[in-house]
Amino acid sequence: MRKLLMLLSGAIMAFSTASAQEKMPPYIPETDKAVLQKLDEWSDWKFGMLIHWGTYSELGIVESWSICPEDEGWTQRQPYGIPYYEYVKKYEALKSQFNPTKFNPEKWAKAAKGAGMQYVVFTTKHHDGFCMFDTKQTDYRVTAPDCPFSKDPRSNIAKEVFEAFRKEGVHAGAYFSKPDWHCQDYWWNYFPPKDRHVNYDITKYPDRWKKYKEYTYNQIEELMSDYGKIDILWLDGGWVRPRKQSEKKAADITAAETDGRPLKQDEDIDMAGIAAMARKHQPGLIVVDRDVHGPFENYRTPEQQIPAKPLDYPWETCMTMANSWSYVPNDTYKPVEKIIHNLVDIVAKGGNYLLNVGPGPDGQLHDEAYTTMTAIGEWMNVNGEAIYATKSVAPYKDGKVCFTRKKNGNVYAIYLLDKGEKLPATISFSGLKPAKGAKLTMLGAKNKLSWKVIGDGTQISIPAALQKKDWKCAVAIQIPAVE
Incomplete structure (x- = not known):
């Protein structure tokens, strides 16, 4: 019951916060x-x-x-x-x-x-x-x-x-x-x-x-x-x-x-x-x-x-x-x-x-x-x-992937890792596509990442060597240009 009440309280608070923001002068x-x-x-x-x-x-x-x-x-x-x-x-x-x-x-x-x-x-x-x-x-x-x-x-x-x-x-x-x-x-x-x-x-x-x-x-x-x-x-x-x-x-x-x-x-x-x-x-x-x-x-x-x-x-x-x-x-x-x-x-x-x-x-x-x-x-x-000196970029978030953008046009797709989660073989998201020929890299790694467009989304393949590394909290993929 305590857990249920906490969940309900959190949901009500989130709704109240969103409503308050809409009503703000x-x-x-x-x-x-x-x-x-x-x-x-x-x-x-x-x-x-x-x-x-x-x-x-x-x-x-x-x-x-x-x-x-x-x-x-x-x-x-x-x-x-x-x-x-x-x-x-x-x-x-x-x-x-x-x-x-x-x-x-x-x-x-x-x-x-x-x-x-x-x-x-x-x-x-x-x-x-x-x-x-x-x-x-x-x-x-x-x-x-x-x-x-x-x-x-x-x-x-x-x-x-x-x-x-x-x-x-x-x-x-x-x-x-x-x-x-x-x-x-x-x-x-x-x-x-x-x-x-x-x-x-x-x-x-x-x-x-x-x-x-x-x-x-x-x-x-x-x-x-x-x-x-x-x-x-x-x-x-x-x-x-x-x-x-x-x-x-x-x-x-x-x-x-x-x-x-x-x-x-x-x-x-x-x-x-x-x-x-x-x-x-x-x-x-x-x-x-x-x-x-x-x-x-x-x-x-x-x-x-x-x-x-x-x-x-x-x-x-x-x-x-x-x-x-x-x-x-x-x-x-x-x-x-x-x-x-x-x-x-x-x-x-x-x-x-x-x-x-x-x-x-x-x-x-x-x-x-x-x-x-x-x-x-x-x-x-x-x-x-x-993180630093970035701006919001649509769609800002899709599932477990958040997006930021530098003033020079670089976009970052940041995949949120659950505690203990290993990096998956593919990371996919919708609403944002790399420009044709864009070379994607993961911060903290030198490997080039292969990617492809599937429908209105993007699928990025993660090399096995990177999947084995002990990544913490989140990983950021740099996309030098988007469509």
Whole structure:
């Protein structure tokens, strides 16, 4: 029954995701030439690392959400039944024990580079408001005197991460949460928080909201001006966005939205001002105002999902390498085959793949994170040519074969191998035909492959010598020209 429910849940989620994509407002293209150039470069990178890390790693629990009073189930407070304010006090006291003395961003960066990742997005601040950088706007930060790691010469964690990854040639992106549940100008302790939204009436206390906007602006300006070259500003907390107050009932903060979720207040954070300031410091900066479909969502970010078909705008699937976004002891990691298949599927549909890891309280990644990245890198060293700087090409997928195309016209037919599967004697697909006389080769092998057209499809013969080799995850066949 559990397996059946999981299958049904997956099918419903896939259907819901496809339906949501169809209902999305139109993508608004960027007009800034420098940003367009950077977006074009980013679309060639294809594969990146997302890092969720904060004091929540001390408890080995889901990031931030346990202090939000929404009944999510997966965010239960520990121990169960602990009074809310007692728990928040305990949670915020984690700052006084956060001391990741084994923090080694160079090791992370080398592993990411070895896996073929070309950009990193690091959580400078999650929704709980704890800052992993040396902000001057709050004492709730890793460099504050009452945080033991502040005595470490590498206490400005975000800066160390960005520098380590840039030294490896990996582009830097800053994750930043627009909501801040620690800040008195977002969750004012005069009122109890009810959910993830601002907990006071902005129309009654406009000066408090103005202070919060300034606080957010100032923190982002610190990140954009004091932390070297930043390529991506990845903003989370999409519920912080403009809303028409005319749609809200008088004195009611919980009128119904069309999607069934409560309609909240006009949490306009002034994205126009933030983006202009950020790009003044970082020309060409990609701004990703997640789930706020408008001019400041330069690319879209389906979470833990892969779209059913190619999308006609820039996009990136963000997904966990294990089960959780943040560190959980004994977390279960996805098989390398699954990750490679996801990467091929995403790239064949024109997207990028942002794969998440969560460091532990000591600053180390799970050993399995490293072995997984090593295995991914071994595959990418052979097949990266079929991944990087490619575009989607029709029919993008036929059965177990996915297709990508280089700007020079080369097409790659990538055959997805099941775990333990040997390379078959023939690989066939429909919808795409090599040009007459085209010489096909398999990446990682020198043999020329014979092929023939059968009806509207192509059949490629695989030499016996190649069938005997121990291929992992997938093989890529280069087709220099197609009809």
